Structure formats: structure tokens, C-alpha cells
Amino acid sequence: MKIGVIGAGQLGRMLALAGIPLGLRFLFLDRSADAPAGQIAPVIVGEFEDKAKLAYLGRQVDLITFDWENVSVEALSAVKATIPVRPPPAALAAAQDRVLEKALFRELRIPTPRFAVVDAHAELTQAVTRIGIPGVLKTRRLGYDGKGQFVVRTAQDVEAAWESLAGKPLIYEAFVDFSHECSLIAVRSTAGAMAFYPLSANTHVDGILSHTVAPWAQRSLERQAQGHVRRLLLHFDYAGALTVEFFVVGGRLYANEMAPRVHNSGHWTIEGAVTSQFENHLRAILGWPLGSTEALGHTAMINFIGSLPQREKWLGERNLFFHDYGKEPRPKRKVGHCTILERSAARRDARLKRLLKEYRGR
Amino acid sequence: MKIGVIGAGQLGRMLALAGIPLGLRFLFLDRSADAPAGQIAPVIVGEFEDKAKLAYLGRQVDLITFDWENVSVEALSAVKATIPVRPPPAALAAAQDRVLEKALFRELRIPTPRFAVVDAHAELTQAVTRIGIPGVLKTRRLGYDGKGQFVVRTAQDVEAAWESLAGKPLIYEAFVDFSHECSLIAVRSTAGAMAFYPLSANTHVDGILSHTVAPWAQRSLERQAQGHVRRLLLHFDYAGALTVEFFVVGGRLYANEMAPRVHNSGHWTIEGAVTSQFENHLRAILGWPLGSTEALGHTAMINFIGSLPQREKWLGERNLFFHDYGKEPRPKRKVGHCTILERSAARRDARLKRLLKEYRGR
Numbered sequence: 001m002k003i004g005v006i007g008a009g010q011l012g013r014m015l016a017l018a019g020i021p022l023g024l025r026f027l028f029l030d031r032s033a034d035a036p037a038g039q040i041a042p043v044i045v046g047e048f049e050d051k052a053k054l055a056y057l058g059r060q061v062d063l064i065t066f067d068w069e070n071v072s073v074e075a076l077s078a079v080k081a082t083i084p085v086r087p088p089p090a091a092l093a094a095a096q097d098r099v100l101e102k103a104l105f106r107e108l109r110i111p112t113p114r115f116a117v118v119d120a121h122a123e124l125t126q127a128v129t130r131i132g133i134p135g136v137l138k139t140r141r142l143g144y145d146g147k148g149q150f151v152v153r154t155a156q157d158v159e160a161a162w163e164s165l166a167g168k169p170l171i172y173e174a175f176v177d178f179s180h181e182c183s184l185i186a187v188r189s190t191a192g193a194m195a196f197y198p199l200s201a202n203t204h205v206d207g208i209l210s211h212t213v214a215p216w217a218q219r220s221l222e223r224q225a226q227g228h229v230r231r232l233l234l235h236f237d238y239a240g241a242l243t244v245e246f247f248v249v250g251g252r253l254y255a256n257e258m259a260p261r262v263h264n265s266g267h268w269t270i271e272g273a274v275t276s277q278f279e280n281h282l283r284a285i286l287g288w289p290l291g292s293t294e295a296l297g298h299t300a301m302i303n304f305i306g307s308l309p310q311r312e313k314w315l316g317e318r319n320l321f322f323h324d325y326g327k328e329p330r331p332k333r334k335v336g337h338c339t340i341l342e343r344s345a346a347r348r349d350a351r352l353k354r355l356l357k358e359y360r361g362r
Numbered sequence: 363m364k365i366g367v368i369g370a371g372q373l374g375r376m377l378a379l380a381g382i383p384l385g386l387r388f389l390f391l392d393r394s395a396d397a398p399a400g401q402i403a404p405v406i407v408g409e410f411e412d413k414a415k416l417a418y419l420g421r422q423v424d425l426i427t428f429d430w431e432n433v434s435v436e437a438l439s440a441v442k443a444t445i446p447v448r449p450p451p452a453a454l455a456a457a458q459d460r461v462l463e464k465a466l467f468r469e470l471r472i473p474t475p476r477f478a479v480v481d482a483h484a485e486l487t488q489a490v491t492r493i494g495i496p497g498v499l500k501t502r503r504l505g506y507d508g509k510g511q512f513v514v515r516t517a518q519d520v521e522a523a524w525e526s527l528a529g530k531p532l533i534y535e536a537f538v539d540f541s542h543e544c545s546l547i548a549v550r551s552t553a554g555a556m557a558f559y560p561l562s563a564n565t566h567v568d569g570i571l572s573h574t575v576a577p578w579a580q581r582s583l584e585r586q587a588q589g590h591v592r593r594l595l596l597h598f599d600y601a602g603a604l605t606v607e608f609f610v611v612g613g614r615l616y617a618n619e620m621a622p623r624v625h626n627s628g629h630w631t632i633e634g635a636v637t638s639q640f641e642n643h644l645r646a647i648l649g650w651p652l653g654s655t656e657a658l659g660h661t662a663m664i665n666f667i668g669s670l671p672q673r674e675k676w677l678g679e680r681n682l683f684f685h686d687y688g689k690e691p692r693p694k695r696k697v698g699h700c701t702i703l704e705r706s707a708a709r710r711d712a713r714l715k716r717l718l719k720e721y722r723g724r
Contacts, residue, residue, distance in 0.1 A: 017379060020402055023673075023686025023698070040382055040402050274681055289678035296658075311385075316651035319636055324385025336385070 002027060003282070004061035004083075005037065006048055006076075010325040010334065011262050011278075012037035012067035014270070018278035029057050036325045037067070049075045058083045065240065065285055069095045069259060070142055086190070086285035087240035091232075091260040098140045098171045098257070105255045108235060110228040112255045113247070118170040124162055127172035128152065134175035137161040139168045149207065151175065176254055178247035182216055183265040184225040185243045187280040188233045190287035195280065196226050197273060197293045202245070202265050208332060211356065212265045212301045213348065214272065221246075224253045232258065241266070241281040264303065268339050271321045272299035297341045298348040302355060304336035309359050314338060317355075364389060365644070366423035366445075367399065368410055368438075372687040372696065373624050373640075374399035374429035376632070380640035391419050398687045399429070411437045420445045427602065427647055431457045431621060432504055448552070448647035449602035453594075453622040460502045460533045460619070467617045470597060472590040474617045475609070480532040483524060489534035490520055496537035499523040501530045511569065513537065538616055540609035544578055545627040546587040547605045549642040550595045552649040557642065558588050559635060559655045564607070564627050570694060573718065574627045574663045575710065576634065583608075586615045594620065603628070603643040626665065630701050633683045634661035659703045660710040664717060666698040671721050676700065679717075 001024050005012045008030035016026045016037055026041040033043045046053035049072035058064060058079045065086055066076075073093045076085055094100050098115075105112040116127035118137065128135065133155065139148035148168075150161035152175075181204065185197040198215030199222045229244050243263035246253040266277035275283075275291025283290050307329040315322055317340070324336045340355070342348040363386050367374045370392035378388045378399055388403040395405045408415035411434035420426060420441045427448055428438075435455045438447055456462050460477075467474040478489035480499065490497065495517065501510035510530075512523035514537075543566065547559040560577030561584045591606050605625035608615040628639035637645075637653025645652050669691040677684055679702070686698040702717070704710040 013382075016402075017382060020375075020379060020688075021683075021685045022677075023670075023688055025401060025688070039387060040378075283677065288674055291677070292680055308385075312650055315384075315645065315653070318654055321383075323383045326382075326385055326387070 001025070001063075001286070002061045003285075004029070004057045004064040005067055006030075006054070006057070006064065006071050007067035008032070008035035008037035008041075008043050009067055010036045010327070011264075013040060013325060014267075014276075014278045014323075015065075015067060015262065015281065016041050018270075018276055019282045022279070022282065024282065027057065027060050029053055036327060039326050048072060051075050051078055054079050055082075063285060065261075065281070066092070067261060069261060084285075087238055087242065087260040088236050091236045091238060091242070091258075095258050095260050096141055098138055098173075099169075101257060102171075102173075102255075104232075104235070108228070108231040110231065110255045111253065113176050114174040116172050118172050121162060121166070124158065124170070124172060128158055131172060131174045133157075136173045136175055137165055138171050138173065139165060140171050141169065147207070176247040176249060176256075178249050178254075180216075180248040181245065181256070182218075182221065182225070182248060182253075183212075183243055183245045183263065184222075184229050185241055185263055185266040185269070185277055186226075186229045186233060187241050187277070187284045187290055187293070188238045189284040189290055190239045193290050194230065194233060195290045195293045196229070197266060197269060197277065198222070198295050199225055200265050200268065206332075208305055208334070209264050209303055210305070211303065211352065212268060213345075213352065214268045214299050214301075215295045217345075218248075220251065221248060221253060228253065228255060239287075240285045241277050264334070264337075265301075267323070267337050268299040268301040269293075270323075271339050272296055272341055297343055298345045299339055299341050300348050300352040301337055301339045302352070302359060303334055304338070304359070305334055306331050307362075308336050309338075309362055363387070363425075363648070364423045365647075366391070366419045366426040367429055368416070368419075368426065368433050369429035370394070370397035370399035370403075370405050371429055372398045372689075373626075375402060375687060376629070376638075376640045376685075377427075377429060377624065377643065378403050380632075380638055381644045384641070384644065386644065389419060389422050391415055398689060401688050410434060413437045413440055416441050417444075425647060427623075427643070428454070429623060431623060446647075449600055449604065449622040450598050453598045453600060453604070453620075457620050457622050458503055460500060460535075461531075463619060464533075464535075464617075466594075466597070470590070470593040472593065472617045473615065475538050476536040478534050480534050483528070486520065486524055486532070486534060490514065490517075493534060493536050495519075498535045498537055499527055500533050500535065501527060502533050503531065509569070538609040538611060538618075540611050540616075542578075542610040543607065543618070544580075544583065544587070544610060544615075545574075545605055545607045545625065546584075546591050547603055547625055547628040547631070547639050548588075548591045548595060549603050549639070549646045549652055549655070550600045551646040551652055552601045555652050556592065556595060557652045557655045558591070559628060559631060559639065560584070560657050561587055562627050562630065568694075570667055570696070571626050571665055572667070573665065573714065574630060575707075575714065576630045576661050576663075577657045579707075580610075582613065583610060583615060590615065590617060601649075602647045603639050626696070626699075627663075629685070629699050630661040630663040631655075632685075633701050634658055634703055659705055660707045661701055661703050662710050662714040662717075663699055663701045664714070664721060665696055666700070666721070667696055668693050669724075670698050671700075671724055
């Protein structure tokens with residue numbers, strides 16, 4: 001069985017590392033042959049919207065999936081006629097456009113921050129009047145890791161935001177004064193089986209995920225999140241891993257965005273859950289039984305952004321699992337991560353604090 | 363950092379799967395490009411004793427290791443002048459010859475079955491007289507998975523054994539009426555740090571490992587085994603994983619053989635220990651800190667020999683970790699394994715019994 005994966009980044013690499021022991025083979029499509037997954041599986045070098053390359057990929061494999069969501073839905077839809085594409089491209093289409101995504105959340109009774117479509121300056125003025133300040137002006141498409149966003153904190157920021165982002169379809173969203181950010185990763189198989197990982201609490205710095213702790217044992221929030229994500233899974237007749245990021249405000253969840261794929265906030269599942277998100281994504285798209293999503297202890301995941309910490313020192317840390325994506329160091333680039341596993345949340349939190357301090361002071 | 367590995371079998375594949383997350387790259391030397399490890403890393407196709415190919419491998423990598431022990435020590439020694447080869451070829455030389463191996467065990471005060479060198483028919487007669495019947499006539503070199511052995515149970519068997527194996531250097535060993543077989547896997551880093559995995563109990567069928575349970579909590583045996591293996595590690599100024607298989611007779615261990623590498627009886631460490639034997643072998647040969655060898659629960663490993671069980675059914679088993687080596691099914695060939703992880707030895711043993719029955723009845 002050979003899986004075609006669009007995108008050969010670290011998510012694709014970890015998918016392959018999870019799938020190879022199951023006897024799966026992989027073929028990637030990416031702009032670069034030396035992308036992280038290209039170091040362990042062959043890569044067709046090409047653009048993600050290149051229909052000929054996608055068709056060629058489709059002829060070589062049994063099934064197509066993707067490791068990021070900025071893939072051309074139109075190009076994928078053409079391939080879909082000849083070979084299964086999972087998760088469904090319809091979920092990809094919704095995830096690619098912040099307006100469609102939030103409209104879907106509303107339709108499915110998933111609370112989400114107030115928002116307005118902004119295609120012209122006048123609409124921005126109206127949106128700011130209606131939704132208020134603070135707010136966030138964002139590009140509707142192709143935003144990730146805090147790119148394509150401008151926080152409007154004062155009336156003076158409105159013009160700067162417009163100048164920074166004008167020319168692209170935009171969305172203005174109410175700024176959510178959240179106490180926490182969290183995410184739920186769910187998997188649903190082609191056979192309809194569903195499983196949910198424990199909720200994780202995520203901390204972003206400059207718009208990029210810095211670290212995650214899981215399980216984040218907030219039972220009432222977890223129930224809310226599972227209800228919301230279940231409706232999304234059923235809506236799409238979904239197959240694969242689906243991640244939804246939420247803001248927490250006064251015990252209530254507001255959906256921020258969804259990712260129809262494995263997710264950075266689920267890296268802790270490699271060592272911290274019985275079955276990783278990567279293995280379960282593959283099981284789900286293949287219609288195999290899902291593995292247990294149960295947590296094995298108290299984990300924290302720290303992203304290595306820009307550069308790695310001192311490898312040999314960190315490898316000397318007990319129950320610390322080190323991941324180097326094989327990427328060149330570069331500012332704001334995710335080049336690796338580590339996960340620590342502890343028997344109690346208190347020990348985990350204390351150790352996370354110490355390691356974050358050490359990493360940031362490098 | 364690029365690691366050259368001689369042999370691209372399932373052990374090499376699992377080494378690469380453990381090393382890639384650490385940022386390591388791999389290059390293999392094997393007779394076949396489609397060997398299990400060749401499915402995830404490049405392979406130089408050639409014979410293991412091909413000095414030109416070994417020299418070429420040495421020029422491409424930072425360090426050489428091996429995934430099986432039937433490698434030419436002479437050819438390796440030539441490479442060793444230009445690039446580190448770990449574990450030390452001297453350990454390989456001892457492991458390749460049952461007489462040198464047992465002589466070394468004796469020298470290091472490690473009990474071993476009585477044995478005699480057999481190069482001629484007369485020596486066999488003398489050996490049988492001195493050591494007695496039952497005994498086992500074995501080739502000194504290149505035996506594995508029960509190949510190159512003949513059990514002498516009666517006086518009539520002596521001639522048949524001679525006819526079956528004559529022409530090669532042989533060894534006649536006392537047949538050990540053991541209650542159990544077990545193995546200890548140790549790792550020692552170039553910096554001298556040592557760590558020992560819990561003892562595992564191994565069951566062979568027709569000379570091939572069928573299944574392993576670990577930890578096999580026999581404290582007194584574990585202490586004996588650690589003492590013996592520590593002496594071997596120090597003797598060779600060893601770096602890497604070293605496995606020693608023992609027979610258990612009345613509370614005493616008799617060393618059967620050693621393998622200067624990761625070992626089939628340590629596959630349970632992938633999911634059943636904090637750090638797998640594969641990752642620790644790499645940490646050890648690179649001089650990195652060793653990871654914890656602590657067990658996470660009660661595991662059993664079942665080898666899939668000849669063919670795999672029904673994948674989808676077995677994937678539906680809770681806490682069962684499935685490994686498919688990507689090999690064509692063939693009688694007596696190890697094509698995969700699975701590990702189960704349980705909270706108690708009793709649950710583990712009951713489940714192992716059920717799964718073995720199901721696998722054998724396939």
C-alpha cells in the first residue's frame with residue numbers, strides 16, 4: 001500500500017515515520033526534494049497546484065493525503081475522480097478561507113468570534129464600527145503561524161492594518177480576550193469510527209505555537225469541544241485527523257480555526273499517547289481500526305523555532321524525546337520539537353518552565 | 363551526521379526509524395536495494411566483504427555500524443583506519459566464531475556450556491566421549507536462526523551429524539537442559555556510560571525466536587547477567603548495544619552466545635521502554651548521553667515468521683503495536699513482529715497465549 005502525501009514538511013515526515021512500521025510506503029509531492037519528509041521517502045518535485053504532477057502522483061499511489069492545507073482544492077478535485085483523497089477536499093476548502101470556516105462554525109452551532117468580510121476600505125470601517133476595537137484584520141486565505149494578520153488595538157491602527165493587508169480578501173474578527181488557547185484533535189475512519197485525543201493547552205508567541213501541555217484536564221471544556229468537533233466530522237463525512245483550535249473565555253469555547261490534518265499541538269501524542277496522531281490519521285484514511293487515543297502521562301511539547309537547543313545536553317534529560325526535522329536553522333522556522341513525559345501535571349509544569357527558560361536563553 | 367550501516371535488514375530499518383527523529387541520516391550497504399531499510403534510506407548495493415564498497419561507504423558517512431554480525435572483520439578493519447567503526451570489530455570477531463566466543467566467556471568467568479573444537483571425525487568421537495550425549499554439533503561460523511546445528515540425542519546421531527556438517531570448522535557443545543532462555547541487552551557509550559535493559563525471557567521454536575516477554579523479573583538472574591555483560595563491555599572497551607543470550611539452569615546462567623548489535627529479543631523496547639535499544643545503540647556509538655532503559659509496563663513481543671497475521675484484525679487489538687518489515691512472505695523468514703503492553707504480567711501472559719494461538723492457527 002502506497003500513500004501519496006502532498007507536502008513533505010515535518011508533518012509528512014512524522015506521518016511516514018508512523019506509517020513505515022505498519023508496512024506502508026510513501027511518495028511525496030513538494031517544492032523541494034530535501035524537505036524533511038524527502039529525507040526518508042521519494043519526492044516528486046513540483047508546485048502543489050501543478051495538475052500534471054498531482055495526476056502523476058495519483059497514478060503511483062493508492063490514496064492521497066496532505067500534510068498542510070494550502071493545497072489547491074481545484075487541482076485536488078480533479079485527482080479525486082481517479083483516486084481517494086482523504087481528508088475530504090471540502091474540509092480543506094473550508095479551512096482555507098477564514099470566512100467560509102467561520103460561517104460553517106456558525107451553521108454547526110460552534111461558537112466563534114464575531115467577524116465581518118472586508119473587501120474594501122468602507123467595509124473595514126463598517127466592520128470596526130459594528131464589531132469594535134480591539135479586533136484582528138486577517139487575510140481570508142493562506143495565513144499560518146501568525147502571518148497575514150494585523151491586530152487593531154486603537155482607532156489609529158485601522159489605517160495601518162488596511163495598508164498592510166489591502167489588496168487581498170480580508171476578514172475582520174473581534175479580538176478575543178481569552179484566558180487560554182486549546183485544541184482538540186479528533187480522528188474519524190472511513191468506517192465511521194471516531195476517537196478524540198485529550199484536550200491540549202497551547203501557548204503561542206508572536207503567532208507561532210511555542211508549547212503545548214496535554215492532557216489539559218478541563219472536563220467541561222473537553223465535552224464542549226468533542227461535541228463541536230463531532231458535528232464537523234459528521235458534516236464532512238470526514239476521514240483522517242481533524243484539529244480545531246479554540247479560545248477559552250469564561251468556561252466557554254470559541255472556535256478559532258480548524259486544520260484538516262495532523263497538527264503541531266498533537267506532537268505530544270508520539271510518546272504521550274498509546275497511538276500517535278500520525279498513526280491514527282493513517283489508520284483513519286485507510287479504514288483500519290483506530291488506535292487508542294489515551295494519554296500515557298503528563299506531557300509538554302516545546303517547539304524549537306529558529307534553531308535547536310544544545311542537542312547533547314537535552315538528550316541527557318530524563319524522559320525527554322528529541323525531534324530534529326532535518327531543516328536548516330532560520331528565524332521563525334520550526335526546526336524541531338521535544339516532548340517531556342511526567343507522572344504528574346505539577347512535575348511536568350515545573351520542568352516545562354525550566355526547559356523553556358533554558359531554551360529561550362540559548 | 364550520517365551513519366553508515368552494513369546490512370539493511372529489519373534491524374537497520376528500525377535503527378533508521380529511531381535515528382531519523384534525532385536528525386541523523388543513514389546510508390546502508392546491502393546485497394539488495396529493496397531490503398527493509400532500503401525502503402527508507404539509500405543503499406549501496408554490494409557484498410558485505412566488498413572492500414571497495416566498504417571504503418566508498420566510509421567516505422560518505424561519519425561513522426560505521428552494522429545490523430548483523432556476519433560482516434567481514436578483515437574488510438571492516440581496513441575501513442577502521444579511516445573512520446570509526448562501532449561496536450568494535452574485535453567484538454564482531456568473537457561473536458562470529460563460537461569457539462573464540464566461548465573461550466572469551468571462560469576467560470571472563472562467564473559460565474558457558476562445555477564445548478570442544480571439532481575439525482576432524484576423530485575429534486568428534488573424542489568430544490562426544492568427553493562431553494557426552496546429548497550434545498549439539500554446530501558450525502563455528504555463520505550460524506543463525508538455528509541454521510548450521512545438529513542435535514545429537516543418541517549415539518546413532520553422531521554419524522548423521524558429522525555427515526550433515528563435515529567440511530566446515532565445527533564445535534561440539536553439551537546440550538543444556540535449561541528451564542528458560544533469556545537475554546540481556548546492554549548499551550555502553552564511547553564516553554563509558556553503561557545501561558542495562560531488564561532481562562527478557564525468550565522462547566525459540568525450531569531454532570528461531572518465537573516470542574519474548576519483558577521485563578522478566580528474576581532479580582538474582584538479572585544481577586548475574588549484568589555482572590557477566592559488564593565484563594564483556596569493559597573487555598572490548600565497547601560502544602553500542604551488546605546482547606548476550608543465556609540458558610537458565612537451576613538459578614544459574616550459562617552464556618549461549620553474544621550479538622554485538624541490537625537484537626530481536628529487544629524489539630519490545632520500542633514501545634515498552636523509555637528509550638528503545640535502537641535509539642540507545644545510536645546514542646552510544648555517537649557518544650551522546652544514554653536514554654533510560656526503564657520498562658513502561660509488561661510487554662510481550664511475537665515474531666511474525668513466514669507471513670503476517672490478519673493486519674486489520676490485529677490492529678484492532680488494544681495496546682498492540684504492529685511492525686511490518688516490508689518483506690515478501692517466505693517460510694522461516696521474519697517478516698514482522700508485534701508488541702503488546704499491559705499493566706500486569708498476568709494480563710500480559712494471558713493475552714500472549716491467546717494471540718500466539720491465533721497467530722499459529724492462521
